[in-house]
Amino acid sequence: MKVSRNELTATLKKAFEGLGFSVGDYQDAAAMIIWSQMHGFDGLQQLQDALPFLNDCLCLHAKLIHNDDHQALLDGQGSSVLLSGSQTVRLACALARQYGSSRVRLDNCHNRRLIIQRLASAAASHSALVAYWVEGTTAIKVSIGPGAKRPDYGRYVVQDAVADQSLLIFAGADLASIDQQFNDEIALGIQTEAYSWDAMVDRYDIMLDEGIEIDESLWYELDTLVARVLVESTDSSRAGAGD
Amino acid sequence: MRSEHNTASKQSYGNRAALPMRPASQVMQLDRLGSFHQSRLSFMRTLVRRMVQENWQIKSTIFDLDTEGYGTAVYEVQAKYGTYSYVLFSHYLDPENRNDRVIANQWDLTMALCEGTVGAEQLEFLRTNVPKQEAGRVDSRVLVLSRGNRSGRTFEYVVDELAHGRQPDIDVIAEVGYLYRTTAAYGSGKLGMADWEKVRTKHRDFNRPFAAEMFTCFMLRHFSLQHTDYVAAQRKPETAVSLHNDIKRYFGIGNSTGLGMAPFLINHPLLINQWIEQRETALARAVDAGTDGVTSAMLEQFRVGTARVIQHLGEIVTGDSQQNISNGLVRGELQELGQWLVNEGPNIIANHYSWAELVLYAETNWRVETQEVMNTMLIELYPELVDELEEQMSVDEDQHLVPQMSLADLKLLIEDKYDWALAIDFAEPAAQGSFWYRSEEKMEPRLGQTHIDMGMEKQMPLAIGRMVRECFDEICVYMTEFPQQDVAHFILQQPNFSGAISRIQTMAQSHYGDIRENLVHADVLPIHLLRCKLSFFGVSKFDPRSRLWVRNTMFQGAPLVSDFDKPFLDDWQFPIKPVLGATPDSSTA
Incomplete structure (x- = not known):
C-alpha cells in the first residue's frame, strides 16, 4: 500500500510515542525514518528490523563515558540510533563550535544508517560532518558540507572485518578540514558503491509525487503502536469533545 | 500604550524602515487571538x-x-x-x-x-x-x-x-x-x-x-x-x-x-507565528499609512464599513448567551465609533487625526473584540499595502536545536521569551485541571478533567507553558553543578527535554512566538483557539455551541x-442581508 509522507510522519510520531519516546525523540525518529526511506536508504525496512528491539529497549539514550576537549566517547547502551543519534550529532556539533572540530564515537548502537538524516539536519545549521561505521566487511562513509541538503554516501571494502557496533562522527566548520582529519585516522579500502545526490533527489521526487510504498503488515504494526496512545471512548469522554 | 509597541521591528516596506508592530505580550493572549475576525489575508x-x-x-x-x-x-x-x-x-x-x-x-x-x-x-x-x-x-x-x-x-x-x-x-x-x-x-x-x-x-x-x-x-x-x-x-x-x-x-x-482544530495551532507554532506576523504587519502598515492624517474618502469608507459590521453583528442568530452579549456590546462600541465618525468627520481631517490615535483610544476604552473588529476594518482600507502579504503565509516549519548554546544563555532566553510561562503557578490545582488526549474514536482530540476522566497518562504534549517550566527547573538544577555547560551536554543527561529546547530556541527567533496561555488550566477556553484559526480561514458568524465547538459560515457574501468575469470589489467581508434588486446583476439565474 502507499501512504503519503505527512501521513507516515504523523503515524510514526504517534507509534514512537506509543513506544515511550519523548516529544523530541519521536519527532527526530520519525524524521530519520522518513528521510531514509525517501532518499533510498530503506528507512522502513530498518524500522521493521528495529521494532522488536525498540519494544524492549526502555528508551535508553546515549551515556557520556568520556569527554576530553574536542573528543568524546558515548555508550549507546545497545539502543537504536533513533534514540541516541541526535544526542551524538549534537554533541559533535557543540564541541566543534567550541574547539574548531570534534570527534565523537558512539559505541554499542544499532540502526546506524539512520544517522544520515541527523547529519543533513545538522548541516542545515552550518556544520560540516563526516560519519563512519563498519557493517561486517564493508565500511560506510557519509559526508556533508555546511548548508548542503543531501550527503555524499560511499561503501568501501574493509580488510580486517570487525564485529563493531560503533559510529564515528567528525564535525567542523568546513568539510575539507574534517575530511582531512578523517583521512588522517582512517584508511578507506576500495569503494564498492557510491550513491549520488541526483539519485537521492529522483527517489525523493517520485515518492513525493506518488506516495511511499509500505508493507501492509508494518503499517498495521504501527497502528497497534499508535493505539497505545489512544484513550478508550466513553459517554463521559464524548462530553470532552463537545457533546 | 503605544510606548510598548515594538518599533524596533525589522519589518519594512517601500521606503518605511520600521513599523509599529504590536508586541507579542499583547497579541499572543488567547482571548485576543479568539477575537480575531477575517481579514484581506484570510x-x-x-x-x-x-x-x-x-x-x-x-x-x-x-x-x-x-x-x-x-x-x-x-x-x-x-x-x-x-x-x-x-x-x-x-x-x-x-x-x-x-x-x-x-x-x-x-x-x-x-x-x-x-x-x-x-x-x-x-x-x-x-x-x-x-x-x-x-x-x-x-x-x-x-x-x-x-x-x-x-x-x-x-x-x-x-x-x-x-x-x-x-x-x-x-x-x-x-x-x-x-x-x-x-x-x-x-x-x-x-x-x-x-x-x-x-x-x-x-x-x-x-x-x-x-x-x-x-x-x-x-x-x-x-x-x-x-x-x-x-x-x-x-x-x-x-x-x-x-x-x-x-x-x-x-x-x-x-x-x-471542534477540538480537532485546536492541537494544530500548538503543533505548528512557526506557521501560526507567520500568519499572525503577516496580519500584524498588515495592521501596522494601515496604522502607519494614517500617520499623516486620513482623507475624507477614507473616512467615509471607514464609516460605511462600521455601519456594515454593526448590521452584520445584529443579524447573527446564536443560542449562545455569551456570544449574544458580546455581539451586543461590540455593536454598542461600534455605534459609538460610527457616531464619532459622523460628528467629528471634518475635525478629524482638519486636525490630521491618525489611525494610531484611534487604535490607542480603542485599546484604552473598548473591548478586545471591538478592537480586533476595528483592526480588521483598518486593514480593509489599504489593499495596495496589504494584499501582497498573502504570498507570505507559508513558512519552513523545521525546529532546530542549537546544541552549542550555553545553558546560561538558554536560561536567559526562557526568562525573556517565556516569562509568561514562568509566571504560571502550576502548583495551583486548577492550573493543571485539564488534559488533552486522543480518543480511540477516530483519534478525535478531547479535553479531559484531571483526576476525573481516564487517559491522563496518555495526554498530548500541548501544555507548552508547563513544558517550559519543567525544562527551566531542570536547567536550574543542572547548572548548580555545571554552570558553564552547554545544551548538548544537558541533553545527554536529560534527553527528554530535547523537544522542549528545540521549540524554545526556535520560537525565540520568531516575532510572536508561542500562544501565551496555560492550555491545561481547568477553565481553558479552547474555542479561542478554534476562532483564531477560523479567522485566518476567513469564516464569519461565529455561533458557539459550547466552549469546545463552534458553528460558522464560510464564503457567505462571496x-x-x-x-468571475465581472467587475469585482472584493468587499464581501461581514456579509449582510441583501436587498433584492439592489445590484445591477441581480437577476435570477
Missing part, C-alpha cells in the same frame, strides 16, 4: 481574489442526479496553472443519522478535489472510497477529501419555496446562512492524499496554506446552489424558479469546528462562479 479572501483575477473556468462535466438530487456530479476546473476535478457524491441520509461530529460515518454529500481530469476508472475508485471518508483510502492524485450535511432548517424550506415559484424569505436564510455545512475538509496527505509539499510545489494554484481545502468548500457552496435549483425544478417543473442571484451570494457554506 485564506477564503485570497482564494476568491485569485479565482476572480485569473478568471478560473468551472463547468460541470457530469451532473447525474436523480429526481431527489442523489447521484454524482463532477466539475472540471481550469485554473491558471492546471486542471482539476471536483467529484461529488450525493447520498440519501436518514435525518436520524445526520451528525456533524468527526465520529460520524454517513453524510449527505461526500467529495474529493483531484488533480487533472478524472476518467471512468478513477471515478469508480473514488465512488468506492470517497463516501467512506476516513474509513476509505485514496491516492496522491487527490488533494482534498471532504463531506457535508444539509441544513435541516433551510434546505427543504428553500427547495419548497422555489418549487412553488417563490423566493425564500431573507430573514429565514439569515438565521442559518447556508444550505449545507461541511464537517471536515482533509488535505495535506491524510488518507493517502497528496502531501502539502506536492500541492505547494506542483499545483501552484493552491500553493497557499489551506487554499485547496478552502476551494473544496467553495465548490460545495457552488454545488449546493445548483443542487437546490435542480431539486426544486424536479419537484415542480411547471412552477419552479431559480434562486435570485443576490440570495445565492448571501448563501455560504456552514461549518462545524462572488458566485458566474461573477
